[in-house]
Amino acid sequence: AGPSWLKNAASSSNIAQIGVEDHDLTLAGYNSIKEQLSDIPNKPKLIPTGFMCNQLRAVKDAKEIELLVQAINFADQAIETVGATLKPGVTEREISWDLEKTMRELGADGISFNTIVASGPNGAKAHHKPTDRRLEIGDGVVIDMGALYQGYCSDITRTFVIGKVSPEFRKIYDIVLSAQETAEATASAGMSGTDVDGLARQVIESAGYGNEFGHSLGHGIGIAVHELPGVGPNSANTIENGMVFSVEPGIYIEGWGGVRIEDLVLMENNRPRVLTKAHKRDLVVI
Missing domain, CATH: 3.90.230.10 (Creatinase/methionine aminopeptidase superfamily)
Incomplete structure (x- = not known):
């Protein structure tokens, strides 16, 4: 279970890294994303980007x-x-x-x-x-x-x-x-x-x-x-x-x-x- 569009996008674009808003992402959500990406050959890495969101929100x-x-x-x-x-x-x-x-x-x-x-x-x-x-x-x-x-x-x-x-x-x-x-x-x-x-x-x-x-x-x-x-x-x-x-x-x-x-x-x-x-x-x- 999870966002199939993410799997499709990662497969078709050969994405190496995917940013996640780690401050609000639940463990269940994280595991769901990992499951969607598990059988993709290039295995994109999940990178925490919550700090980027917080910086953007500051102004x-x-x-x-x-x-x-x-x-x-x-x-x-x-x-x-x-x-x-x-x-x-x-x-x-x-x-x-x-x-x-x-x-x-x-x-x-x-x-x-x-x-x-x-x-x-x-x-x-x-x-x-x-x-x-x-x-x-x-x-x-x-x-x-x-x-x-x-x-x-x-x-x-x-x-x-x-x-x-x-x-x-x-x-x-x-x-x-x-x-x-x-x-x-x-x-x-x-x-x-x-x-x-x-x-x-x-x-x-x-x-x-x-x-x-x-x-x-x-x-x-x-x-x-x-x-x-x-x-x-x-x-x-x-x-x-x-x-x-x-x-x-x-x-x-x-x-x-x-x-x-x-x-x-x-x-x-x-x-x-x-x-x-x-x-x-x-x-x-x-």
Whole structure:
């Protein structure tokens, strides 16, 4: 069983190598292809080409950017709408559902990944799963979410505070915001992912919180939430015009909580254009 056209093409064209998208090919699919080619005299080799597909996907065309912008708009509207309703007593799970429901009502096809709602000390976990913990006065609330629209994904993070904000929380928020805005203002096409990461990381390190920023600055996005380019300390990817990627610095303190702010940007005319529009300039206190 398998694609007979592949066997016919390989036999008639004397093909020596066949590329396969190895990142998504199942073992059953691989075995099926091998079976189809098993009795061909020249025995073409199967060559992994997933990396080539990923590289091609990294640079978006105009239609892809249009769909990404729409997915971003849904997430922007949902996080601002639901963020304004946060109050003591509401659970992380309830907030997560409200975000998904709101995005779908706006026109999104669904969520692009499992929503993160991390309140109070849970904010120290960068990939926290929503629980039945109820919001309390003084909590920080990190919300990381995205919409799916016609196959394309968005990704946004905003941090809110319930009630009066402490001086420490405001200080850390301002450091994270400064790190993000520095990267968004000074990144340029031709830089490596490591160099872009360093623009934000040096702001956080110079403020004394380098050890509390434990993940990469960002990642590409498109038909998957995580695509090339990588934007992190060990990324050799070159940032090119047409790439859309996240800028999401954070500070996480065990037992206290965390702050993360995330935008999606398009590298355009050698400079980043911020596509995410949800409010962030001043800490949102509910």
